[in-house]
Each structure stands twice: as C-alpha cells, then as structure tokens.
Amino acid sequence: MLDPGPHVDPMVPVLATVTRRWQDLPDVVTFEIEAPGWSGFAPGQFNMLSVFGVGEIPISISGPVSDPGRIVHTIRDVGPVSKALANLPEGAVIGLRGPYGVPWPVERALGRDVVVVAGGLGLAPVRPILYELIENRLDYGKVTLLYGARSPRDMLFATELAEWRSRLDIGVEVTVDRATEAWHGHVGVVTSLLAGADFDPAATTAFVCGPEIMMRFGANGLTDAGVAPGDIFLSMERNMQCAIGLCGHCQLGPVFVCKDGPVFDWARLKPLMAVKEL
Amino acid sequence: MSVETLERIISDHPLFHGLGSDFLTTVTRCASNVRFAPGTYLFHEGETADQVYLIREGLVALEIAAPGQGRMTFQTVGRRGIVGMSWLVPPYRWTFDARAAEDTRALAFDAGCLRGKCDSDPALGYEVMKRFMPPLIERLHATRLQMLDVYDA
Structure with missing residues (x-):
C-alpha cells in the first residue's frame, strides 16, 4: 500500500519505474515496477497505471502478496493505454495510484476446500490467491485450479501452470476451446471441468475470474454443484476511471465496481448481472 | 464382476445416482465394464451407435477428421462424463470419432438393450430421458459458449 502521507491527493499518481519486463504471450506482457512509498497489497486489488500523454487504466496486481516490495502487473495489449504500457522498456517511468478495491476474501477459505476457476487473462488476478494457497497449503482443504484458454498457445503462465500441475497437493486441470493436434489435454469450456473436480460443495470457497460470460457460467456451474452463492467470489471489470468511487463510470446498479469491488460474491452479483446493459 | 458390484458402480455415476433399485437392476442388465488403452477408439464416425459410455476414469477425445487438417478434437469428456449421445436418436449413428486420450475405464451400455427396456417400460424410459436431458442441454x-470465443476480448 502507498503511504498516503499527510496531504496526498488520491488522484495524483506517484512516479513508478519499470524494473523488469518479459513477454508472456505475443500480446501479453508482465512487468515489475518500483514505486516510492509502496508497502504491499491484498490479492485481487488493482492499481491505476498511467502512461503520460496516453491515459490511465486499472490493472490487477498479479504477483505474490508475500513479497511486498515487488509490484507485478500482467497486461494484455488490447487498447491504446494497454498497448503503450505493454511496449514500455525497462527503466520507463509511469504513473501509479493504488492499490484499490476490495480484495479476494482468501481468509474465508481457511480450513475449506478451494476451487479457483480462471479463464484467459483472468489467471493473472487470481495468481496471488494461488501463491497464498501454496505458501500456506496446510491451512486449506482440497485446492483445485480449473483454467481455460482459447488455445494451447494462448495459455498464460504456462511454466507456472506446469509446476503447479506437478504438485501432488493441488489439483490443476487445464482446458482449451480450440485444440491443436499436439494438444493432449482437455478440450471444451472451463466450466466443463467442474464435473470431474473433487471438492465438498458444502465446504467450498470458490474464486472465479475471466471474461464475464465465462464467470456467469462458472458461478452457475458451481451453484449447480451445490456451492452456496455467498461462497463464490468473482472479480468484475467495468470502466474504472477515478478508482475511488467518485466519478460513477464503473457503477453497476447500486455499487461502484472500483470501491465496492472489484470482488463480489455471487449472491450479491447475480441479480445485478441479470439486468441487461447494466 | 457381480451384478451387485456393477449396480453400485452404476449408481455412483452422476447420471444414474439415486435411481430407484428396480430401475437400477433393469439398466444394469444392459451394462458392462470396459477399458480403453490410450489411442484406441471407442467408435468411429458413421458406425451404428450401439453403445453409450459413462466415463469412470480417464479422458476421451471427440474428433472429426478434415482433409488436410488431420483429426480435430472439438471436445473431451472426462471422469463422470457421458460419451455416445447418438444412442438416443434415430438413425443411431455416430457423427464423430471417439478416442481414448488416456487410459480410460467406463461403463458401456448396450444401446439396443437399453432402448428395448425403455420401450417396454415407459416409466423407465421417462426416467432415463430425464437423466440424459440435463447433460445434453x-x-x-x-x-454455444465455445462458439462465442469469449477469450477474444
């Protein structure tokens, strides 16, 4: 967390420096940044990153909570600002505000089975949870990660996925929508993996992140399996601009995604998601 | 394997979990345990759909071959899944290939036998249809979700 100091305007970014960057996929970059006054974050929170002269966007933090000095962001090059961010070299200076938002309630999963359902780039915002679960593995019941990607070449964090799959204390299943001939794993939507997953629905906490349609299917699949809606958590994306609940751009019915979220439980979110164009 | 053991295995599968004991005994008469080594085919496109498989362990790849593209896997079915829905619908013909992608254990139901028992006992037929419809839907x-290509944000 940034030390606010006595008179810091929350809309004024601090200057942060890109210290390392690497290409995860042709259109996805992960970089580490350093920011003065930064003292950590909670899983699921996001920063507002700005490229001067281009714009500012919210980006989830994808690194481990246990290493508070490292600020890690994974960015897909899809718009003008994310493209500018993704193309920054090491040493570049950007603006940073944050961290913001309601984090994943990982503490709610203590002693319970945990199912993490992620799709596409949605693996980045849940990666801090996975680090936490692995670091404190004995504090949780069965841990399952179900990950879906468009194709084998679109799989994020492939090296880490392979490491996690090799562990005996967590279940990791990966599926792709479109297989290549060299692919020998699951083919189909990520929610189809729920049927084969081992968890006690009455004692499960689930974390779901990915494209919104996928999250709706995922949350419904989990409730169909018997997980209580209040035990299913999703991370929402909306047009966040101020990140402090003032501007209203990210309003979702009665809530602001930036301030009241981005993490919500399904019991609260489901009625809102049923409203078209909300 | 004894009939009782097979009944227990069948009732452990989500498709027939909770099925009444009379119905369970009836459908068990059409069932057998099967195993497929990786790379072997459960069936091929165009053949008569004379079986339906409830997967116990392993992974089955559903494939279609296209000229110049080789075989394309469009879906896999794993543990607790069902392979071979074409047994339900005339002309009872497979519309794709099914290959064991891993060592696969399954319950195989003789489709003719199961259809015959459903025809002769409409209550059983209705129960079986009710159980096959949710996985079909x-x-x-x-x-549909796969076709939407939701990851193309």
Whole structure:
C-alpha cells in the first residue's frame, strides 16, 4: 500500500519505474515496477497505471502478496493505454495510484476446500490467491485450479501452470476451446471441468475470474454443484476511471465496481448481472 | 464382476445416482465394464451407435477428421462424463470419432438393450430421458459458449 502521507491527493499518481519486463504471450506482457512509498497489497486489488500523454487504466496486481516490495502487473495489449504500457522498456517511468478495491476474501477459505476457476487473462488476478494457497497449503482443504484458454498457445503462465500441475497437493486441470493436434489435454469450456473436480460443495470457497460470460457460467456451474452463492467470489471489470468511487463510470446498479469491488460474491452479483446493459 | 458390484458402480455415476433399485437392476442388465488403452477408439464416425459410455476414469477425445487438417478434437469428456449421445436418436449413428486420450475405464451400455427396456417400460424410459436431458442441454450451452470465443476480448 502507498503511504498516503499527510496531504496526498488520491488522484495524483506517484512516479513508478519499470524494473523488469518479459513477454508472456505475443500480446501479453508482465512487468515489475518500483514505486516510492509502496508497502504491499491484498490479492485481487488493482492499481491505476498511467502512461503520460496516453491515459490511465486499472490493472490487477498479479504477483505474490508475500513479497511486498515487488509490484507485478500482467497486461494484455488490447487498447491504446494497454498497448503503450505493454511496449514500455525497462527503466520507463509511469504513473501509479493504488492499490484499490476490495480484495479476494482468501481468509474465508481457511480450513475449506478451494476451487479457483480462471479463464484467459483472468489467471493473472487470481495468481496471488494461488501463491497464498501454496505458501500456506496446510491451512486449506482440497485446492483445485480449473483454467481455460482459447488455445494451447494462448495459455498464460504456462511454466507456472506446469509446476503447479506437478504438485501432488493441488489439483490443476487445464482446458482449451480450440485444440491443436499436439494438444493432449482437455478440450471444451472451463466450466466443463467442474464435473470431474473433487471438492465438498458444502465446504467450498470458490474464486472465479475471466471474461464475464465465462464467470456467469462458472458461478452457475458451481451453484449447480451445490456451492452456496455467498461462497463464490468473482472479480468484475467495468470502466474504472477515478478508482475511488467518485466519478460513477464503473457503477453497476447500486455499487461502484472500483470501491465496492472489484470482488463480489455471487449472491450479491447475480441479480445485478441479470439486468441487461447494466 | 457381480451384478451387485456393477449396480453400485452404476449408481455412483452422476447420471444414474439415486435411481430407484428396480430401475437400477433393469439398466444394469444392459451394462458392462470396459477399458480403453490410450489411442484406441471407442467408435468411429458413421458406425451404428450401439453403445453409450459413462466415463469412470480417464479422458476421451471427440474428433472429426478434415482433409488436410488431420483429426480435430472439438471436445473431451472426462471422469463422470457421458460419451455416445447418438444412442438416443434415430438413425443411431455416430457423427464423430471417439478416442481414448488416456487410459480410460467406463461403463458401456448396450444401446439396443437399453432402448428395448425403455420401450417396454415407459416409466423407465421417462426416467432415463430425464437423466440424459440435463447433460445434453449442458453440452449445448457449453458448445454455444465455445462458439462465442469469449477469450477474444
């Protein structure tokens, strides 16, 4: 967390420096940044990153909570600002505000089975949870990660996925929508993996992140399996601009995604998601 | 394997979980345990759909071959899944290939036997249809989601 100091305007970014960057996929970059006054974050929170002269966007933090000095962001090059961010070299200076938002309630999963359902780039915002679960593995019941990607070449964090799959204390299943001939794993939507997953629905906490349609299917699949809606958590994306609940751009019915979220439980979110164009 | 053991295995599968004991005994008469080594085919496109498989362990790849593209896997079915829905619908013919992608254990139901028992006992037929419909609908929804290409943000 940034030390606010006595008179810091929350809309004024601090200057942060890109210290390392690497290409995860042709259109996805992960970089580490350093920011003065930064003292950590909670899983699921996001920063507002700005490229001067281009714009500012919210980006989830994808690194481990246990290493508070490292600020890690994974960015897909899809718009003008994310493209500018993704193309920054090491040493570049950007603006940073944050961290913001309601984090994943990982503490709610203590002693319970945990199912993490992620799709596409949605693996980045849940990666801090996975680090936490692995670091404190004995504090949780069965841990399952179900990950879906468009194709084998679109799989994020492939090296880490392979490491996690090799562990005996967590279940990791990966599926792709479109297989290549060299692919020998699951083919189909990520929610189809729920049927084969081992968890006690009455004692499960689930974390779901990915494209919104996928999250709706995922949350419904989990409730169909018997997980209580209040035990299913999703991370929402909306047009966040101020990140402090003032501007209203990210309003979702009665809530602001930036301030009241981005993490919500399904019991609260489901009625809102049923409203078209909300 | 004894009939009782097979009944227990069948009732452990989500498709027939909770099925009444009379119905369970009846459908068990059409069932057998099967195993497929990786790379072997459960069936091929165009053949008569004379079996339906409830997967116990392993992974089955559903494939279609296209000229110049080789075989394309469009879906896999794993543990607790069902392979071979074409047994339900005339002309009872497979519309794709099914290959064991891993060592696969399954319950195989003789489709002719099962259809015959459903025809002769409409209550059983209705129960079986009610149980096959949700996975069919789920598969339809999943296919739609797959077609939407939701990751192309």
